[in-house]
Structures are given as C-alpha cells and as structure tokens.
Amino acid sequence: MYSLAQKSAAADGQARSFSLDLSDVSQAAPVELAQIRRTFEDDLTARGMKPAAPPVDMQIEISISRTLVGFTLVAEIHRGDVQLVAIVPVASEESAAPQPGAQLGLERKVLWQQVSPLLDFDQIAADADHTFWYFLEPERLIVYEFDGGQQVLHDAQPIPRRYAARDLRGWIEASDATHVSAFVGAGRCDAVWNPSLTMECRENSGQQWPMGPVSWTFTPGRNYFSGAITVSTSLQAKFPPFYSSASPLAATSGQGPSRRVIAGVDGQAQFFEGSAEAVSAFDGWGSDIASIAGACGSGWQVVATGSGDWTQQDQMQLYEIRDRKAVAIGEPIEFPGPTLSVWTTDDGKSARVISRNLESGLYEASIVSVACGN
Amino acid sequence: MKLRSYLLLAAISALLLGAGRAETSRRPRYGGTLRVEIGAVIHSLDPVESPADPEEAAAKDEIGALLYDQRNPDGSFAGVAGSGAFHLAQWESGKRLTLAANESYRGGRAFVDAIEIEMGRAAKDRLIDLQLGTVDFAEIPPEEARRAGERGVRVSASKPQELVALAFTPGRGVGDDARAREALSRSIDRTAIVHFILQKEGEPAGGLLPQWSNGTAFLFPTAADTVGAKELWSQIAGSPRIALGYDSGDSLEQAIAERIAVTVRDAGIVLSSGVISQAVNYDVRLVRLRMKSSRPRDALAEFSESLVPASGLDMAPLPANASAEQIYGRERDIVSSYRVVPLVWLPRVYGLGLRVRDWKPPDAGEGWPLADVWLEQESQ
Numbered sequence: 001m002y003s004l005a006q007k008s009a010a011a012d013g014q015a016r017s018f019s020l021d022l023s024d025v026s027q028a029a030p031v032e033l034a035q036i037r038r039t040f041e042d043d044l045t046a047r048g049m050k051p052a053a054p055p056v057d058m059q060i061e062i063s064i065s066r067t068l069v070g071f072t073l074v075a076e077i078h079r080g081d082v083q084l085v086a087i088v089p090v091a092s093e094e095s096a097a098p099q100p101g102a103q104l105g106l107e108r109k110v111l112w113q114q115v116s117p118l119l120d121f122d123q124i125a126a127d128a129d130h131t132f133w134y135f136l137e138p139e140r141l142i143v144y145e146f147d148g149g150q151q152v153l154h155d156a157q158p159i160p161r162r163y164a165a166r167d168l169r170g171w172i173e174a175s176d177a178t179h180v181s182a183f184v185g186a187g188r189c190d191a192v193w194n195p196s197l198t199m200e201c202r203e204n205s206g207q208q209w210p211m212g213p214v215s216w217t218f219t220p221g222r223n224y225f226s227g228a229i230t231v232s233t234s235l236q237a238k239f240p241p242f243y244s245s246a247s248p249l250a251a252t253s254g255q256g257p258s259r260r261v262i263a264g265v266d267g268q269a270q271f272f273e274g275s276a277e278a279v280s281a282f283d284g285w286g287s288d289i290a291s292i293a294g295a296c297g298s299g300w301q302v303v304a305t306g307s308g309d310w311t312q313q314d315q316m317q318l319y320e321i322r323d324r325k326a327v328a329i330g331e332p333i334e335f336p337g338p339t340l341s342v343w344t345t346d347d348g349k350s351a352r353v354i355s356r357n358l359e360s361g362l363y364e365a366s367i368v369s370v371a372c373g374n
Numbered sequence: 375m376k377l378r379s380y381l382l383l384a385a386i387s388a389l390l391l392g393a394g395r396a397e398t399s400r401r402p403r404y405g406g407t408l409r410v411e412i413g414a415v416i417h418s419l420d421p422v423e424s425p426a427d428p429e430e431a432a433a434k435d436e437i438g439a440l441l442y443d444q445r446n447p448d449g450s451f452a453g454v455a456g457s458g459a460f461h462l463a464q465w466e467s468g469k470r471l472t473l474a475a476n477e478s479y480r481g482g483r484a485f486v487d488a489i490e491i492e493m494g495r496a497a498k499d500r501l502i503d504l505q506l507g508t509v510d511f512a513e514i515p516p517e518e519a520r521r522a523g524e525r526g527v528r529v530s531a532s533k534p535q536e537l538v539a540l541a542f543t544p545g546r547g548v549g550d551d552a553r554a555r556e557a558l559s560r561s562i563d564r565t566a567i568v569h570f571i572l573q574k575e576g577e578p579a580g581g582l583l584p585q586w587s588n589g590t591a592f593l594f595p596t597a598a599d600t601v602g603a604k605e606l607w608s609q610i611a612g613s614p615r616i617a618l619g620y621d622s623g624d625s626l627e628q629a630i631a632e633r634i635a636v637t638v639r640d641a642g643i644v645l646s647s648g649v650i651s652q653a654v655n656y657d658v659r660l661v662r663l664r665m666k667s668s669r670p671r672d673a674l675a676e677f678s679e680s681l682v683p684a685s686g687l688d689m690a691p692l693p694a695n696a697s698a699e700q701i702y703g704r705e706r707d708i709v710s711s712y713r714v715v716p717l718v719w720l721p722r723v724y725g726l727g728l729r730v731r732d733w734k735p736p737d738a739g740e741g742w743p744l745a746d747v748w749l750e751q752e753s754q
Contacts, residue, residue: 025592063592065585065590066585066589067586068586068587068588068669068670071589074590074593085593086699087589087697087698087699087702161480164478164479164480164481165483166402166481166482166483166484166745166746167401167482167485168482223401223402223404243401266751267403286400286401287400287401288400288401305400307400308400309731309732310400311732311734314400
C-alpha cells in the first residue's frame, strides 16, 4: 500500500487534489476495500494531497487483481492527458486458524504449514519445558527443539530415496523424544538427537513397519502394504493388500488385534474378525484410516478419510465399530484439500494428519481428535 | 439413425460403467492401461526431426515429455528416450504407439502400467469414443466442449492459455495505415465470438496475456466500439478493402474469420476472408499462439518473438527480471500499434473417461500429466 501511494505521489507533479475509485476485479480480494481506501487516502494526505470530489487534479482508479502468484494492486493514474499505471503486489496475511469440530465428532487443529511436501510429523514432549517436533519430508528428516514455546535448535538430515514411488509413504515412530525411526518407502532411518541430529539409513529389511503390537509389510516401489501382518515371530496373518489398517487399541480398549479393518487397494473397506475372511464391508470409506481412543464413547473408534481423489477437498468421519458394523458418530470434518496420511498418535488419543490445502498449495500437519461435546 | 445408435450405445455404456464402479479410494492405485486418442498423425519420434504440421509437432512434444526426463534450455529434449516416466514399448508409425511405465523413473513410477495412444482420430470420433467409454483421455476442440458436456462426456478445461489474434502483414496497403488497423480492432465483437463460436468456452482478449497471468488484462478493453471504428474508417481515403487469411485446415479459424467479416460491416469496413495459400495475398491473418510458460515475462517474450518481427515492430527484449509494470508497458506498446490484434483466449479442453482419477489440467507450458493419473478399478 505504501509503495503504491509512493508511486502515485511520484506521478502527482503539482497535483493537490485527487479522487479515488476502487474495484475488485479478482472477485476474491483478501482485504477490505474500505481498508485500502482509508490507508491510501491517509498516505496521500500525509504527502500534502487532499481527497476531493471531481473535478480534481488527479484521478486514481485502484483495482485488486489476481495473478499467477497472488494478488496485486493496479493503480491507473489519470492526470490531464497523462495516464500512468502502477502495479504492486499485495502481501497476504492469511493464516490457518484451527478448525473447530462439531459438538460431537471430530475436531482438527492445524499445527504446521509448509510449501514442501510432508509425509508425516510427530510432536514429543521431553519434559515440562522441552518439546521436539519431527517432520518427515520425502528426502529429509527435520527436527525442531522448543523450549517454553521458543524454538532453540533445528537440524535436518537427508534421506536417500529407495524404490521411489510416485505416492511415497512415510511414517515416524518415536521411541522417546530423542530417538525416532523414519520409515520412507522401502527405507528405514534411525535418528538420534544429541543435540544435533545423527541418522543412519538403510534398506528396511523385510519391509516391516512396526505398528504397536504387530507389524505391516510394505510393498517397495508402491504405496500400499502387501496384506501380510506379522503378529509374532511365528505368526503372520494374511489380508488383502491395503493402504491402511486399524485394529482396537489394546491399551485403551482391552481388545486385541484379532479384529481389524483394512482399507484395501481395491477400494473396499473390509472388517475381519479372527480369520482371513472378511465378515463385513463398510461403504464410503477412503484409503486412510486409524484407530483413536477418544475420551468419550465406549467402543472401538476409527477415523476414515472420504472418497474422491487428490484434486478434491476431503473430509474425515469418526466411526464406532459395533457388532461388525461401522456407526458414524457426529458430523464429518472438512479439509480444504486431500488428506495424504493419517496415523494414530503415540498416545493413541488422536490422529496426526498430513493434508494439502488446495487453496494455498501448502502442506498442513494437524491433529484430529474426538470432540466430546456437552 | 447412425447418431441415434451411438447415443443409445453411449447411454448403455454409461449405465454399465456407473453400475460397475467400485467404492472409491482416495489414494492412487497402481495398474491398468490408459487409452488415449489424438488427432495428429506422428511419423517419427526422433527429437531431431521437426514436423511442419503444428498439430503433429504439438502431439510429438506431448509424447516426448512423457519419454524424456529433462529439456535443454531451447526446449528440446535432453538425455535418452525412456529416461522419463515412460519408455516406448510399441511403435507403428502414423498409427499407434504404446508407452510402458519406467520402473526406475526418478520422479517415481507412474501409476498406470501403460498408455496406448491411437493417432489420427478425428475430433468427432474422439467424442464418440469418449461417450462409449472406449477411450480414457482425448483432447477436445474448445468449441466442442459444451456439446461434449451435454452428451455426458466428462470435460476438463485448463485456464485460458492459447491466444487467437490478428497479425497484420507489413508493407501491405491498408494494413500500413494505423487508423485502418485500429478501426478493425475496435469493430470486432469479441464477446460474440466467445458466445457463438466458442460456445462460451473462452474469454475475449484485449491484451497479450490472460488475466490470471499478470493480472492486468482488465486494463485492455474488449468491447466492440462500432461508432469509433466507423469514424476512423471514414477518415481513410479511397475504398479500402481488407483481406483476412486463415489456415486451410483450421475450422475454428475459418469460423472466426467469417464471423469477423460479417460483424465489421456495421462499421463500414469491407473485409473478405479466405484460406491462406501461396497464390493469395492477405493484409492480415489469424494466428493461434499457445503460451509456453505460465510466467508473464516469458510468455510475453515468446509471443513477441513470434509476432513482432513479422509485424514490423522493433523492440528490444524484455529484461529477465522485468517488473509487472515493465511487462504491462511492453504489452501496451505492442497492442497500441494495432499490428497485433488480440481476439480471444482459449483453454485446452480434455475429455476424460469415468475411471480416470487425479487428473489436473496442465498449466501453460506443461505437458499432459499422465504419470500422475490413475485408473479406478471396476468391480468384478
């Protein structure tokens, strides 16, 4: 705004009065027209000019326009026979506010936004003051250490790409605040923060991704798991290939992993109960699901993404699995773009979600948890 | 009768596809063969050979972008064929080709296993095949987009990225009179071209860059000014006539040229339109210019390079870091000469099969993003 007023003032010559017309040709201006008018008039007044009704020394038409990279202010300045055009970009102050959920159902809190693609993140408290944030990107693991809300340290280590997949899957498993493992496609990296980040990466032998009491078998070069779930060294259960799977969280529900939902590669969400044959199927589920143990509700709760594809907005719905059926709880929450990964948090009480905001193009890390309502 | 049977088949096909659709999954699925039809006939994929036919050259470039990982600064492909998301699996010159996914592509293996491309399919045949569900992806002429949508074809349009303009030939009588050029520009009803010829699939163009690119297109008026045009035309001595040329194989150019010939009569302008040939001289010709970059400076530089020398304008190249004001200023200089008269902006329009997912129309300068699409599995 300042620079537009500066350019206009530079064009004024001996002009002492001006009129101002404003329009929004973008039809999506991120700022109020009245605010622009006020700021601009104040700025020109401070430069010795006065707003007035025509006839005036100088007529200014300001348009808010949209370009490939954002919004611009375009000023057409008419002074006698002379016409000048000044163009300045508009600085955006958009921020992602946490999205409150419905009274009963899910709520989402956006914790982080960035331009680069994200695969997963984790937030781990070391003690009352220190928190570590890990961010997994396709080609690096990044850590931030926060002390009382202030970032004090930051480091990153590269991750070699193994069997590159176009839809690369990634997952962070934290042993404690300073020891994490990052699973990226066919590779595994074990990292230690001490207080710089050291990391060792290798091919993930057996392609096992440990998921609580079991481990899933990843398919290198693809974006899904083979369907083999290892329960112990001598026991492996075989399911259809899946993108994600959920079973009751033993620590909170007392139920074991013999009950399981898989979001299959064939687009079907199927429920298994102690055997390799599905006993029921759930309609309308997307490919990413995760169990969460909310503070309210009595049964096994699962969040599931919606259907559609990555060019569309997404939603997430909370379900309770009862009597081999999935009962939707509350209203779904909306995402301004596709959800790219959904994993149960370390404490099992919520889900950490990576999504892409189609409006801003940013990747967003958020926590989705159950809202108990009143 | 023939059309009715096509429509019946299309309806049955749509019903069958609808009934057979699986529960959708959001995450991309690997596998399947994408069936593509193109209008062009490609005789060679050798990057050294440059086809004279613009349609063949454009199609060859699209396929090259799938076969090669990188380009040289001049836009030609770098490295070896097969370094891109796909490699060539089968080739029948001028008829069809098959591309197979490159398992070790550094950008990640494409989701589909293969792409089968059939060449030389006329636009009407491509539309019918889209209706029947026997093809997954085909470009549709913008002027056919609305009709395709009405027939149940899934249509996807890009942002406007192809400019249709008039380019005057220097040294040709009436075209050398600035008043005549301005009169012609003012007399053209661009909105009518968009509404009636393009079936609303496009935008009137007053400048050389679309609004989404530099944000300044609204500063260039596009409304017809018959009174002003008449006034300017009346100042020209004698009984001038304007000869407007268009490409012989381009039905859209022909329709636009004929429309212009009719509407400019209201301003008293006498204009005849005809196919460009070596034997026929023309004062002004229709040109179609596709943006090769989304960046306004680069797009304008590209347009200037192809338009300015032929129009007789003498302009220094824009600096690489040209500001929005410099870009607007250059655009204004070219348009104010009336040697180049912008008419309409066209999007690129695509017809898609029902099972195609994660499709995003490419931006200016980008190729078909076929490595990113995946095919929904139909239930058994």
